[in-house]
Amino acid sequence: MALLTGNHPADDSAPEAMTTGNYVVVARRYRPQDFQQLVGQPQVSQALGTAIHTNRVGHAYLFTGARGVGKTSTARIFAKALNCVRGPTTEPCGECDICQGIAAGSDVDVLEIDGASNRGIDEIRQLRSNVNVRPSRARYKIYIIDEVHMLTTQAFNALLKTLEEPPEHVKFIFCTTEADKIPITVLSRCQRFDFAPLQAQAIVDRLQHICNLEGVTVEPQALQILARRANGSMRDSQSLLEQLLSFSGKQLLAADVHRLLGTAQSGRLAAISRALADHDAATALGLLDEALRQGVDAGQLAEQLLGYLRDAMAVHLGCSTDLLLSTEATDADELRQLGDQLGLETVLAAAQVLDQALVRMKQSTQTRTLVELALVRIANLQQLQSLPALIAQLQSGGPISLPTAPAVARPAQSLAPVARDSQPSGPPMNQARPTPAPQPPVPPPQPAVDQKKTTDVAEPLNDEPAAPQDEVPWDDQMALSAWRQVLSQIQDMTSDYASRAESVATSGPNQLVARFRKAYTHAKETCERPERRQRLEQGLTELMGRPIRVEFQLLPDEPQTVVAAPRPPQTAIRRRQRIREVERNLLVQQAIVSFEAEIVNVIDPPVSADDATEGATDVVVAPTAE
Known part of the structure; x- marks a missing residue:
């Protein structure tokens, strides 16, 4: 049975071949038969062709790359080029018995071995005993071992001597998807060729050629979706086309591809992205529910949305439309608007949220819930584009201006000192409380002031400039009151870690020291991080009207009561x-x-x-x- 391939004379009879015997799938019928038909691997074709022309054909070759990029097909083409009756030649005839036998995988002198099934030392011993037998009719005896990385270590060791000095009539061609699993002793004996993933446009052109030979009308957008879904694998794209031909018949539409693959249309991705950019989580969840009701897979939707954000990042950075991986060039303007609205930092943060959700989905059955959580997190992301400017302001020690709500200089506030009772046994600082309403000015501290009432902050002073430093007392009670006030205003995890301090006191002029027990060493180390320390010092500085520096210390070990054995008097x-x-x-x-x-x-x-x-x-x- 002749194999039918693109640009091959037998291609024109492909539809008739399907009716004259058992059906052969597209990936096999349109397999390349010479170096000119090999798609997407020009460097390999040129190197092997030059080796044939200059009579520099080695005795062992290693073809490595992802699945479906042409490794086994290249090995067969190379075998035909070496054994063709017109050869060795870079253009095998494809008509002689040897070429047809190699194409069909039935030639007695070209042996294709599955490394996964023949991985033991016994099979390699049998191979060693057969290499000395000369080929029956061809010029070379060629061994093509697919998935060679599956051989055991003992099998590789048994093959080393034969691989290094084989007979003149023997050639080895190894194919693998995981070259890192092959021993270095084998790699050093082979000429290695790395097969690159195929470009999407090359896959589209090949699929269009196949559809023309099959007499099928197809939308260009449908082929674009198949090429992107194949992710650089020609065999995967042809398998998807085979499935789509069985589903749609003689007309292939983009909508049919989305229904078959469970993917979302680009318009739905754009709508979800706009809702996320507008911080409208409800609309995003509604669009997700609508997509799931129409048969879209939640995992596929998350992957598509991640690719959509990736393309938005590329367009926002000024890359050309050739670098778009998940969307079409016609969507570049919409991607640019999304990138400009969110900003680069927010786009990166949203992509990380989706990536983490995809990793967790592989270990959970609640895929929809994880996608919904990711969408809500992205919708609640704040503007992160101004972070570098804020960090620069923090490092310079100058005033900080927030993009959403610019900071207004506030005068020093009068704080009501808090009377401290005996130290509690558990974590002393409660979780951050909401900021209380302003109260009338509080009189000077009295020794018997109730602790619960004195935590409130007094109403700010008049609009006059801040009082001199000596007019605002700075003692232990004032430090504790200011500390609690700042923690109540911080809305992130810094407040939770800092609230585990056992005691707060002054350690010098405009200095505050927070001491932690040994059990809360992690909380102390977390508070010592520059960004968290800066947040606490900034809050204290704004509250007290003068720079306040914060130190963190560990309390000494508490003395333990040792119960000694009773001693006689x-x-x-x-x-x-x-x-x-x-x-x-x-x-x-x-x-x-x-x-x-x-x-x-x-x-x-x-x-x-x-x-x-x-x-x-x-x-x-x-x-x-x-």
């Missing part, structure tokens, strides 16, 4: 020592033997000037208990 220890001392006295020893007794106590008489006998001791001897 000192009197008991001394009594046993005295008993052992008097046991050495000969008189006492005779008394113990004579009376069969034991010493139970030693009494030392009080020492005084009236003692008649100095150092006298009374020994109490009792009979031994039987």
Whole structure:
């Protein structure tokens, strides 16, 4: 059976071939048969053709690349070029028995071996025993081993000697998608050719040629969708075309491609992106629900939306439309508007949110929920384009102006100091509270002020300039009150980590020190990060009307009460020592033997000037208990 390929004489009879026997799929019927028909690999065709013309054909070749880019097809074309009756030639005839046998995979001198099924050392031993047998009718005996990386280490080692010095009539061609799994000892013995992914336009041209030969009318947009979905693989695109031909018949429409693949149309992606840019999460979720009801897969929609944002980033950066991977060139203006509205930093953040959602979707069954969460997060992203300017302002120490709500210089506020009771046993600082309403001015601190009431912030002073520094006291109570006020105004995780401080006090003029227990070392280290420290110091500076510096320290280890084992009283220890001392006295020893007794106590008489006998001791001897 002759294989039918594009630009081949048999291509014109392709429709008739399908009715004269078993059906052969498009990917096999239109497989390239010579180097001119090989799509998207000009560097490989040129290198192999030059090797044939200059008689520099090596004995081992390694073809590596992604799936469906032409590795096995190139190996067959190379085998035909070497063994054709007109060869070696770069243009095999395709008509002789050898060429037709190689194309059909039935030639006895060109052996195609599946590395995944013949991966053991026994198969390699059999191959070594057969390489010395000369080819039956062809010029070379050629071994094509597909997925060669599946061979075991022992099989590779057994092949090394034969691979390095094979007989003159033997050629090896290895094909693999994972060259990094092949031992370096094998790689060093082969000429390596890397096959690049095919360009989308090359795939579109090939699919259009196939549709013309099949007598099928097709929309150009439908082929664009197939080419983008194939992701650089010609075989994948032809398999999708085969499926679409079975679905639609003689007319292929873009809408049919979307229904078959479960993808969303570009208009729906644009509508969802506009809703996200307008911070309208409700509309985005409604469009998502509508798409899912029409059969769009949630995972496919997330991938398409990620590609849409990627193209918006490329257009926003000024790239040409040739770099668009997921959208058409006609959508460039809309992509540019989206990029300008969101800004580069926001587009990058949105793409990261979608990428994380796609990673989590592979391990979860709640795909729709994860996509919805990602859309809501993107819709609530704030304008991030001004972050570099804000960081520069923070580093310079100058005033900070927010893009959404410009900061207004505020005079120093009078804070009501807080009386601290005994330290609590748990984390002392509660979670950030909402900012209370302004209250009338609070009188000077009194020693018995209630802690709950004094946490409120007094109403700001009049519009006059800030009071001099010596008029605003800076003590421990004022530092604690200012600390809590700033934490209540911070809306991110900085407030949560800083609230775990055990104590807050002043460490010097315009300096504040927050001390943490050893259990909250992570919270202290987090607060020490430059961006979080700067946020706290900025809040204190704005609140107090003068620069405040913050330090973070760890409290020393708390003394632990050691419960020692009960010890006998000192009197008991001394009594046993005295008993052992008097046991050495000969008189006492005779008394113990004579009376069969034991010493139970030693009494030392009080020492005084009236003692008649100095150092006298009374020994109490009792009979031994039987």
